[in-house]
Amino acid sequence: MRINTPSLFASTVLLAHHVAAGTASPNNPPSRNWVQRKWNGSNYACKCYAGDACWPRAPEWQALNATVGGGLRVVTPPAVSCYNTFQGPLGNISAYDAAACQAVTTGFPSEQFQVDLPAAGLWTYFTNDTCRPTTNPTDTCTLGYYPVLVITAKTTDHIQAGIKFANKNNLRLIVRNTGHDFLGRSVGWGALVINTHNFQDITVTNSWQGAGGYTGSAVTVGAGVQAFKALKTLHELSPPRVMVTGECATVGVAGGLPQGGGHGPLTNLYGFLADTALEFKVITADGVLRTANAVTNPDLFWALRGGGPASFAVIVSASYKTFVDLPxxxxxxxxxxxxxxxxxxxxxxxxxxxxxxxxxxxxxxxxxxxxxxxxxxxxxxxxxxxxxxxxxxxxxxxxxxxxxxxxxxxxxxxxxxxxxxxxxxxxxxxxxxxxxxxxxxxxxxxxxxxxxxxxxxxxxxxxxxxxxxxxxxxxxxxxxxxxxxxxxxxxxxxxxxxxxxxxxxxxxxxxxxxxxxxxxxxxxxxxxxxxxxxxxxxxxxxxxxxxxxxxxWQTAFWGTNYPALLRLRKRWDPTGVFYAVSTPGTEDWEQIEWGTRLCKKL
The missing domain is CATH 3.40.462.20 (Vanillyl-alcohol Oxidase; Chain A, domain 3)
Incomplete structure (x- = not known):
């Protein structure tokens, strides 16, 4: 069952009219639209949000929508259909649909149901727990801390366009492949999401021909592939093979999992998923598609292997070693x-x-x-x-x-x-x-x-x-x-x-x-x-x-590796296009105003 989300064009008027006064920082280049705020006695330079003067106008959003093949949508919470009205930051939308509400009420506890939505977080604490399934449609439904807009990317060009648009307009950017995250990194107040879940290709080989000297069996998976699909594909080989995955079958295996390390039932035998990585195809903060392996961009390859999710690049595909499956x-x-x-x-x-x-x-x-x-x-x-x-x-x-x-x-x-x-x-x-x-x-x-x-x-x-x-x-x-x-x-x-x-x-x-x-x-x-x-x-x-x-947290998460990761973050993402809480280089970033605006302290 698909939860309907309003098309961009249905919300064009809302986008065009929901622009309020704001102030871009004069101390930054024109392409970086910083918004000055004061919070708890301190001054901040913040990302640009709906209601700020720097928020892109309707023609700019329409152009982005055309670039991404019509895949730009306004985000609504998963259970919006259970409410008469959705009170969103871009305007109010009539939402109630009894059949859809029943479907989402049934599916809400299912991880796969949530994964298949464009911009949901599987656990709701960091969404502000807004707009949950209800039997009272007159209750209030707001966006809470869900993102505002989502690009359902189907090609690398779509990802590149989203990164460049967010960079140009200084928008908070979130990359989501499954939303399988305890810490709220797949959601974020006022953000633009790039959803990579449509990248579902899987390729297996008996003899890896890439860099690094490894010549054994390998699998290459797209950014949206989940553990259950990868393992099923490998199981159908003769003889059956296996790869390191998370304990949970719905976790994506080519996104935040390897960037955090990636532990699971096979870790005691083969290490982290990151330890088995052979190569990544990624798009960096400048919007360029790159290869990262032991020979090409080896510093980026090292950082992507456990150096922090949503920190260095967007993974498009990942290649890993595979192993003989055992009784x-x-x-x-x-x-x-x-x-x-x-x-x-x-x-x-x-x-x-x-x-x-x-x-x-x-x-x-x-x-x-x-x-x-x-x-x-x-x-x-x-x-x-x-x-x-x-x-x-x-x-x-x-x-x-x-x-x-x-x-x-x-x-x-x-x-x-x-x-x-x-x-x-x-x-x-x-x-x-x-x-x-x-x-x-x-x-x-x-x-x-x-x-x-x-x-x-x-x-x-x-x-x-x-x-x-x-x-x-x-x-x-x-x-x-x-x-x-x-x-x-x-x-x-x-x-x-x-x-x-x-x-x-x-x-x-x-x-x-x-x-x-x-x-x-x-x-x-x-x-x-x-x-x-x-x-x-x-x-x-x-x-x-x-x-x-x-x-x-720097030492707790990365120990002696943190100084090198900090240097690499400054090299590969010097302006902070990517963000995930408590990852390398985020010391100066803070979500002010009760966990909403993402800002740098001045």
């Missing part, structure tokens, strides 16, 4: 109130379980688990790639012996598959969209687990006591990757010595009062994640799944 076994472990209501005993069990994280990754396992308030530990799966049930159970025996010795009841099951792909489709649980929460996280170093596992578990308890949910991923990005290759990508070197990467989730409505949001952010940063950082000081933060407002 695999998965184990499920549950400790819930159905088995145990003794809190002391439950946390003893969690301590035992987590104390084996170094052991698990050292034996090549990947472990995905959730800790939920109410004495719930859900582990699904404990994954052994290339291992049969007997081999996996032998690795897990010390844990089960400990649980049995302490008298802690649990449920467990095991299943073997002829390939990892079949296990992936059967044992990894489907995630849902449409939820609102603040997200943080921290990766735990092996040394900290070995020396302070009890303190780490106390930090887990602290997090749950403050309303958080913990999602753990046990892997080590250096376990199966030769150390000589560790520095070939820009990911934080500390990830080569971790054994558990945690996501902390603090549920909160995106339209909560500002005071409540500020208090929740302080709790997440200082108390929940602060407890984890204190218990595991040798760890790191993963930029795609962590608190962007944590202290010293």
């Amino acid at each position: 695999s076994t998965g184990v499920i472990l549950n400790i819930t109130p159905a088995q145990n209501t003794n809190a002391t005993l439950f946390w003893q069990g969690v301590t035992a379980f987590h104390g084996y994280s170094n052991h698990f990754v050292g034996k090549g396992l990947y472990v995905y688990y959730e800790l939920v308030p109410g004495l719930v530990l859900h582990v699904q799966p404990i994954l052994g790639i290339g291992k049969n049930a007997t081999e996996l159970q032998a690795i897990l025996k010390p844990l089960f012996d400990d649980l049995n010795a302490m008298g802690l009841a649990y449920d467990t099951s095991s299943k073997s598959y002829s390939t990892f792909y079949e296990l992936y489709n059967d044992m990894f649980e489907t995630e849902t969209a449409g939820q609102s929460a603040l997200t943080g996280g921290w990766a735990l170093a092996k040394t900290d687990v070995a020396n302070n596992n009890a303190g780490i578990v106390s930090a887990f308890q602290n997090a749950l006591n403050h309303g958080a949910i913990l999602v753990g991923h046990m892997w080590n990005a250096g376990e199966g990757l030769p150390s000589r290759e560790w520095n070939n990508s820009a990911v934080n070197p500390r990830f080569r010595s971790v054994s558990d990467k945690l996501i902390t989730v603090l549920p909160l409505a995106g339209n909560a009062p500002l005071a409540d949001k500020a208090a929740a952010q302080q709790t997440l940063t200082g108390v929940i994640d602060g407890g984890l950082r204190a218990a595991a000081p040798n760890g790191a933060a993963y930029v795609n799944e962590a608190d962007p407002f944590q202290p010293n």
Whole structure:
């Protein structure tokens, strides 16, 4: 089902008449239309937004629309059809459609439903949680912090036109391929979006002929290709092959995932997705289509491999190594109130379980688990790639012996598959969209687990006591990757010595009062994640799944690689065409006026 969005031409009058007074900074070149603002006693130079004098006029938008093949649209929230009127920044639109409202209400929790929309964010906190599905069409529906306009790009020319237009007019630009993002980087108040989801080509080869000396099998995927499609294509080869992807099947594999690193079930064997990259086709901030590999633009190639999403270029396509798919076994472990209501005993069990994280990754396992308030530990799966049930159970025996010795009841099951792909489709649980929460996280170093596992578990308890949910991923990005290759990508070197990467989730409505949001952010940063950082000081933060407002984010996300990334950002995007919160070079940028206007502090 397609949610109708108003065409550009239906909104031409709105665009032409919604221009208010603003002031461009006289200290910048004429092509850079900066808007001067004062906020909390400080002066700022801001991007240009609807209502500013620098906002492009209707003929300019019409020309852009023609250049991008009629693919420019006004953005409306996904559930706009459930409301009588959409009160947008470009004017009001009659919106109610009962059938469409029912469809969006049904589809709203589906990740794929949200992915297929042109400018939605899968999690709603950073949209201001506006205009959710409702049974009361007289409720208020506004744009909130969704973008204003979106280009549905179908060719590289369309992407280039969007970048050049945003650069010329100093618009906030967002690049979206799936909207699969916890930190609000796929949405943004007043922005222009370039949607790359239509780039769906997949090409496989048995013998890579590109730069870098690698001659094995490879796959090249377009910017919009998701993990489930790439894995299905590789599975249909003879023999079946596999690539590193995220744990979630709906994640795109050629956008923010490799630019953040890209961890998943195969990371313990082959490193990050970024570590397996062979080449990118990208469009840089100047609108030029370039190749980046080990020989051509090698500095850009390094930065694109884990140096920060939406920081250096728009990825059009990416080429990666592939690997033979192997027989695999998965184990499920549950400790819930159905088995145990003794809190002391439950946390003893969690301590035992987590104390084996170094052991698990050292034996090549990947472990995905959730800790939920109410004495719930859900582990699904404990994954052994290339291992049969007997081999996996032998690795897990010390844990089960400990649980049995302490008298802690649990449920467990095991299943073997002829390939990892079949296990992936059967044992990894489907995630849902449409939820609102603040997200943080921290990766735990092996040394900290070995020396302070009890303190780490106390930090887990602290997090749950403050309303958080913990999602753990046990892997080590250096376990199966030769150390000589560790520095070939820009990911934080500390990830080569971790054994558990945690996501902390603090549920909160995106339209909560500002005071409540500020208090929740302080709790997440200082108390929940602060407890984890204190218990595991040798760890790191993963930029795609962590608190962007944590202290010293440059070091937390990139460690010793940050100075080089900062220099490269200034080289490849000197005027700040691209932006994602807390990425290299964004120290001087701030979203002022209650998280709306993107500005540079003067």
